[in-house]
Amino acid sequence: MLSENAVKEIGLIRNKYHDAQSSLLPALYVVQKEHGWLSPEALKEVGEILNVPKAEVKGVSTFYAMFRHRPIGRHLIQLCTNVACMIMGSESLLNILKERYGLEPNGTTGDGRFSLVVMECIGACGTAPAMLVDTDFHDNLTEERIVNILEKYK
Amino acid sequence: MANMVNLKIDGKEIKAPEGTNLIDAAEIGGVHIPNLCYLKGLKGIGACRLCLVEIEGMKSPMIACTTKVKEGMSVDTKTEKVQEVRKFVIDLILSMHPLDCMTCTKAGVCNLQQYAYDFELKESSFTRKKFGFAIDEANPFIKRDPDYCVLCGRCVRVCKDQGTNVLEFMGRGVGSKVVTANDKPLQESGCTFCGSCVDACPVNALLEADRWRKGREWDYDKVKSVCLLCGNGCDITVSTKDGSVAKINAGALEGSPERYICAYGRFGFDCIEADNRVTTPMKRVNGELKETTWKDAVETVANALKKAGSNAGFISTAGILNEDALTLKKFASDVVKTKNADTTASLYGSADTLLSGSTGLDSADLFVLVDLNPSQWERVLPAIDAVIRRRINAGAKLIVVNSSEPKIASVATINLIENESSALMSLTKALIDKGLTADKKLESAVAGANVSEAVEKAAALYAEAKNPVILSSPAMYPASANIALLKGTAVSVPVESNAKGVVMMGLTTEGKSYKEMTSGGASLLYAIGEVPLNTRPKADFLVVQNSHMTELAKQADVVLPSAAFLEADGTMVDYNGRLKYVAKAVEPAGDAKSHREIFVDIAKAMGADMKEAKESETKKLAKVKVKPVFSPFERKEGLDVKVDEMIESVNASVINGSRLLWLKEAAVCA
Numbered sequence: 001m002l003s004e005n006a007v008k009e010i011g012l013i014r015n016k017y018h019d020a021q022s023s024l025l026p027a028l029y030v031v032q033k034e035h036g037w038l039s040p041e042a043l044k045e046v047g048e049i050l051n052v053p054k055a056e057v058k059g060v061s062t063f064y065a066m067f068r069h070r071p072i073g074r075h076l077i078q079l080c081t082n083v084a085c086m087i088m089g090s091e092s093l094l095n096i097l098k099e100r101y102g103l104e105p106n107g108t109t110g111d112g113r114f115s116l117v118v119m120e121c122i123g124a125c126g127t128a129p130a131m132l133v134d135t136d137f138h139d140n141l142t143e144e145r146i147v148n149i150l151e152k153y154k
Numbered sequence: 155m156a157n158m159v160n161l162k163i164d165g166k167e168i169k170a171p172e173g174t175n176l177i178d179a180a181e182i183g184g185v186h187i188p189n190l191c192y193l194k195g196l197k198g199i200g201a202c203r204l205c206l207v208e209i210e211g212m213k214s215p216m217i218a219c220t221t222k223v224k225e226g227m228s229v230d231t232k233t234e235k236v237q238e239v240r241k242f243v244i245d246l247i248l249s250m251h252p253l254d255c256m257t258c259t260k261a262g263v264c265n266l267q268q269y270a271y272d273f274e275l276k277e278s279s280f281t282r283k284k285f286g287f288a289i290d291e292a293n294p295f296i297k298r299d300p301d302y303c304v305l306c307g308r309c310v311r312v313c314k315d316q317g318t319n320v321l322e323f324m325g326r327g328v329g330s331k332v333v334t335a336n337d338k339p340l341q342e343s344g345c346t347f348c349g350s351c352v353d354a355c356p357v358n359a360l361l362e363a364d365r366w367r368k369g370r371e372w373d374y375d376k377v378k379s380v381c382l383l384c385g386n387g388c389d390i391t392v393s394t395k396d397g398s399v400a401k402i403n404a405g406a407l408e409g410s411p412e413r414y415i416c417a418y419g420r421f422g423f424d425c426i427e428a429d430n431r432v433t434t435p436m437k438r439v440n441g442e443l444k445e446t447t448w449k450d451a452v453e454t455v456a457n458a459l460k461k462a463g464s465n466a467g468f469i470s471t472a473g474i475l476n477e478d479a480l481t482l483k484k485f486a487s488d489v490v491k492t493k494n495a496d497t498t499a500s501l502y503g504s505a506d507t508l509l510s511g512s513t514g515l516d517s518a519d520l521f522v523l524v525d526l527n528p529s530q531w532e533r534v535l536p537a538i539d540a541v542i543r544r545r546i547n548a549g550a551k552l553i554v555v556n557s558s559e560p561k562i563a564s565v566a567t568i569n570l571i572e573n574e575s576s577a578l579m580s581l582t583k584a585l586i587d588k589g590l591t592a593d594k595k596l597e598s599a600v601a602g603a604n605v606s607e608a609v610e611k612a613a614a615l616y617a618e619a620k621n622p623v624i625l626s627s628p629a630m631y632p633a634s635a636n637i638a639l640l641k642g643t644a645v646s647v648p649v650e651s652n653a654k655g656v657v658m659m660g661l662t663t664e665g666k667s668y669k670e671m672t673s674g675g676a677s678l679l680y681a682i683g684e685v686p687l688n689t690r691p692k693a694d695f696l697v698v699q700n701s702h703m704t705e706l707a708k709q710a711d712v713v714l715p716s717a718a719f720l721e722a723d724g725t726m727v728d729y730n731g732r733l734k735y736v737a738k739a740v741e742p743a744g745d746a747k748s749h750r751e752i753f754v755d756i757a758k759a760m761g762a763d764m765k766e767a768k769e770s771e772t773k774k775l776a777k778v779k780v781k782p783v784f785s786p787f788e789r790k791e792g793l794d795v796k797v798d799e800m801i802e803s804v805n806a807s808v809i810n811g812s813r814l815l816w817l818k819e820a821a822v823c824a
Contacts, residue, residue, distance in 0.1 A: 053322070057335070059324055063326050
């Protein structure tokens, strides 16, 4: 299930930490980077590699909000709608995403290209509205700019 | 002995050992500090915020479960400030807890109910929340109803601490839930159904599956007794109602690492009322077993025994009580006048391999496990598995010495997976090299041993340990005891509950052995208890004295109904050499009698005036103190039963006559 590379990377992470529990979070990141989400099978595998009880892997992975337990699209859009971004028009950006891509918050496009999450402040109030696409940061968004940016993510 | 600290709690002068937390210290003084998440024996986690107390000189209230006693400390547990906080916490919890105490099984022992009562909370002042989580009740042992859960985490922690690791929190905040891996039902999660979580749950979220309308806590009579189903002999608390066992809980002291029982101990009691109980004596007439009277059965057996005389043979399990064993010994030697009386203990042990030292397991900081494969999952000496894992979680270390890798090896500090005799020999050598003093014999016995790096490390651990404990199979005990000559204690762990007791009572053969008698060595064979035999051995006459109609009993000439476990009282000696009182919880079914009553009746029919062995006699015999002696580093021959098979075999009626059968049929945890 996990790629050979991921297994190797998790092994290296394990060696960096004194106990298996400490290496669990970074190991889950490796899996999420590879699969986009944490499937039950992947959680099981991580538990087995690290020798951490399966129940504990599940517990830790559900405690932290940044781990996903459902598949997501190839690219994850995280759009801020907090006060500054809201005043600067993030609402209309949400509308664009819905009209153009059929994308609703917490949803995924039919072609599996984009998933959308509405975020709390991402610390870009001075250049609002802002979003993250995967790990790329984009600010000063307008209705036109957001479309141009997203066209680069296939 | 720890230093004592003086402090004041609610104005009471209290002396508590150094390092005690305030909840335990208050308890010494008879003061209860409210709590939901605290579990004696485990570190406080300060999660429920109920145990807040005010301490003189501190600005804000402190968490009692995580605060240790200090000399001169003055603690107030019931100030207005902390009572207000507690009321608030209970108010919050009540907003998501069903208010159905009138039909709730846990009424009367529910901590939340008690605190709501104490704080006069009829209903929460917050908006009512209901999650409607699914109930997990597909197994016959434990029902999990998350809607009652107050998220205290006791079940999660008790499960983790004993190393079963099945339960965990999912999510966070008010919407979190106690789940198994991937929220599967218990039987798909590696759960062993030991029920430790049931004992820990303060509310109705975890409960015995069959408890609904089977009585509440105040309906029960309770007795402290001992489980006799395997070599661990765990303390149990038996609750009975209307003359039947209603439930069994772990009986060791709260906070003790030994407070554990497995699914056999907790749920095996169904078998007491199983359909295949023998409740009247039976006799073979024209090839068929027919019910008869005690008088007829006793006379028949008495005549047969008279005829057989010294050719009669008695075989018993080693799960019988001391008083039964001693009465049997006297009955065989003085009345029947035969030397052939032996138990199943001879299959895996003997006096010199079973009788060993004893020690405080809760203070052990290093365990050496020799040739033992304890496993909660296989239910082979599960309590030892749990004790060791708990002690490891509290900082103790484990060295495994075994020729094949047992499951518990995964939590060991050092594994010596090699021939046990040579491993013990080199460990002894390494310890002597470290300066531990040994006598000449021992020193020369290990002179040629090779010390590997792993053994060197193991020796270092052993030399540093304050209270090292060696737990060994009987076959390896003499070799293991050599190490105890240098330091520490060696304990021999038998397969059956009272193996040490029956040996102390002298119920070891002076004539033919168990093996010899079961392979045609006795003209009359008299089997007591659930001996691991399915086919009738060659014998002219077969008497089976047991609580259940076993395969062997069906082939007997006379079947005598005996009391099942929990139906007779007496004493036993557990694996750690502790003499324990086994209380009777219910009356024997039908016409069944205790083993010793039956022996006395038959003796009378044979014209002998024999009395039942008294507790004072057995107590004296059980007082043997055993000191380790030098023995060669070798495995004792002929003591090689398969432990898992034997435990299953001597408990066949318990397993097949109770809900435990479900485990076998569903092949859970295999």
